[in-house]
Amino acid sequence: MNSGPKKILLVGAKGVVGRWVHRALKADHTVIAAGLEEPLEADELQLDLTDTEAVQQALHRLGPLDAVVSTAGRAHFRALANVTAAPLATSVYGLGLQDKLMGQVNLALAAREVLKPGGSITLTSGTTSTEPILGGSALSMVNGALESWVRAAATELPQGWRINVVSPSLVEGTPAASCAAFPGFERVSGPRVALAYLRCLFSGINGHVIRI
Ligand SMILES: NC(=O)c1ccc[n+]([C@@H]2O[C@H](COP(=O)([O-])OP(=O)(O)OC[C@H]3O[C@@H](n4cnc5c(N)ncnc54)[C@H](OP(=O)(O)O)[C@@H]3O)[C@@H](O)[C@H]2O)c1
Structure with missing residues (x-):
């Protein structure tokens, strides 16, 4: 990607992780902030990743x-004791597979239709892909699958496009109730998390899983 201001769609911009990324990008770039909530500003967009047509x-x-x-x-x-075998539509795993995994995969696939040559796609997995937590089998499943998919997709992207995934540990600002599920995990500062996304966008890497 050349230097200069970029036009970037950021889905999840109002979340804990997204707010740090948005803060790091918005001074120098045009960022369209998307999420599930109704937009409040002109540069915001309501978008549900599970609605492929809307995406x-x-x-x-x-x-x-x-x-x-x-x-x-x-x-x-x-x-796991409370997870039973079930079809996808009623499985505890359904949300993660349809929202975090396929939502992001479909976003990346659809992005190919509008990405400029040399453009990049950056997704988010999480530390449970390699470091399990109690009650986290759904997260481990989707994070691991997402990282594997990104590595594979990177080898087939034409036009100089790049795809990477950031896999953070506990991010600064995460509510205490969620932190409690990650005993002994390193806390990562917001600015450090944002740097991982900046690397994915601007350093030319492709097919990387950045663990922070
Ligand atoms: N926080 C951490 O420490 C941490 C660590 C590792 C990985 N992660 C991963 O990073 C991601 C974000 O985590 P977070 O803590 O920032 O969560 P969060 O605070 O709940 O924010 C999630 C954001 O994503 C948006 N969102 C959720 N589902 C969506 C969908 N189907 N379509 C479009 N937007 C959707 C939400 O929109 P609204 O604001 O409109 O609801 C919100 O902006 C998650 O996948 C999480 O597993 C987080």
Whole structure:
């Protein structure tokens, strides 16, 4: 990507992780902040990653784009003892697979239609891909799958496009109730997390999983 201001879609911009990324980008770039909530500002957009058609339409309205970033995605916490075998539609794992995993994968796939040559896609997984927590099997499943998918997708992207994934430990600002599920995990400062996303966007890397 050349230097200069970029047009970037940031999905999940109002979340704990997204706010740090938004803060790091907005001074120098045009950032469209997307999420589930109703937009309050002109540069905000309501977008549900699980609605593939809406995502495609939004990308076409916004494009061409220099970068697409996702700091979004939900999954259920549940002790394995309380997880039963079930079809996807009713499984505890359904939310994570449809929202955090396929929501981000579909965003990346659709982004190819509007990404400028040399543009980049950056997704978010999480430390449970390699470091399990109690009650975190859904998160481990989707984070691991997302990282594997990004590595594979990176090898097939044309036009100088790049795709990477940031896999943070506990991020500064995460509510105490969520932190309690991660005993003994390193806390990562917000600015340090944001730097990982800046590396993905601007350092030329492709197919990387940045663990912080
Ligand atoms: N916080 C951490 O310490 C940490 C560490 C490692 C990984 N992560 C991962 O990073 C991601 C964000 O975490 P977070 O703590 O920032 O969560 P958060 O504070 O709950 O924020 C999530 C953001 O994503 C948006 N969002 C959720 N589902 C969406 C969907 N289907 N379509 C579009 N937007 C959606 C939300 O929109 P609204 O604001 O409109 O609701 C919100 O802006 C998650 O996947 C999480 O697993 C977080």
